[in-house]
Amino acid sequence: MEFDDYRKQPLFWNGIAMAVLTVAILPLLFLDTRTLLGTNVWIKPLKFSLSLGLYSFTTIWVLVKFLKDWKFNGRIQMVLTITALIEIVLITLQASRGEMSHFNVTNTWNQIVYSVMGTSISIFWFFHLWMSYQIFRKQSIPKSVKESLVWGLTIAGFGMIIGFFMTSPRPDQLEAMKQGIFQTSGSHNFGTGNPGGSLFFLGWDKKLGDMRVPHFFGMHVMQIFVFLSAYLLGKTNSNQNLVFVRLSGISFLIMNVVMVIQTLNGESVFYFNPLYTSIYGFCILMISICLFKLSSQPKEFHKEVIV
Incomplete structure (x- = not known):
């Protein structure tokens, strides 16, 4: 190119x-x-x-x-x-x-x-x-490549729409507005209690729910799938590759959805919760296996032009 x-x-x-x-x-x-x-x-x-x-x-x-x-x-x-x-x-x-x-x-x-x-x-x-x-x-995109692109773009779209959870005014904010006090409308914070400190540079809370985490995660999973699609252009277009890409997409999407649920429940994604942490661990394991399998596939030695 x-x-x-x-x-x-x-x-x-x-x-x-x-x-x-x-x-x-x-x-x-x-x-x-x-x-x-x-x-x-x-x-x-x-x-x-x-x-x-x-x-x-x-x-x-x-x-x-x-x-x-x-x-x-x-x-x-x-x-x-x-x-x-x-x-x-x-x-x-x-x-x-x-x-x-x-x-x-x-x-x-x-x-x-x-x-x-x-x-x-x-x-x-x-x-x-x-x-x-x-x-x-x-139709002309190789199936495994298109699968990767669609998953990445779709999860990014989901990650973007998560942002609207943050824009809804909270009950206390609405009450203040009724009294003519306009300060803030919406927040990226969910949950009550003392904050647990924040991550360097990113500023995400380590204990209380912070919707910026699933928002960011969903948007930038897209890059992983775009890089994967570029890699798969040089690989054999097999049904096996298609399955591994699909399993990776499902795992990333599950992680993103669970992140949203955990955040709405007032907990940071980085706060240890046996249920949520187990789901993340299983998904990461599944993704790792799929990516390893995809990286071990043989190359396809011919040029393909997408039109």
Whole structure:
């Protein structure tokens, strides 16, 4: 695949823009010591630039490799690029102001920012699913490769929609709004009690439920399956490979769903619970076996052109 096929694509340059922003933010972590909720104000835009950059680069590979002839390819890239840029620009702007970008309804400006971000990410999610459906319909993709792509894109879509659990106002927030007090609407925290400390950089709570964990996990399982699909392009297209990919997809999806249930029950994914931890362990074992089996499959020595 020629580099020219990528550098002409909007989503590729969106990934480059996210990489540039990431590099620009890094020195600010040391030069700007302001904190928000106990965390440096620039941590959040840094996490989002990394996440959106990774999404952009993996998604553009999928679009160029498998959907190059799709008439809506360019349009869907533009929508994904514009909505991603809206998200990161507003997050970065709010960080520079020392304000929360999410859940912040303290004044009219912050309410507009929060509303626009919610709208843009909803549009982003819809077009992501549309692209996923086109991959599902594409008949010329080898079965095991398509299976991997569909699982990755579908679980990513599930991971994105999890975010809406965080946007629903809590009872105490609704009560405060009725009294004319506007502070926050929604939260990534679930459960009550004392926090159990947080993970370095990511900030996820180790004891109480934090919906950012399954949200992040679901979105970035996609990269695992995209890399797997690239690997499987050079392998024999067998039913055995198809089964192993499907079992991996089912295992990852089960993990993601269980993460959501555990979080809604007020427990962190990193908090030891015999039931949930056993499920995660079984799924990880199943995934490890499947990936090992897939990596030991013979190569297929012929060129295949996806049209």
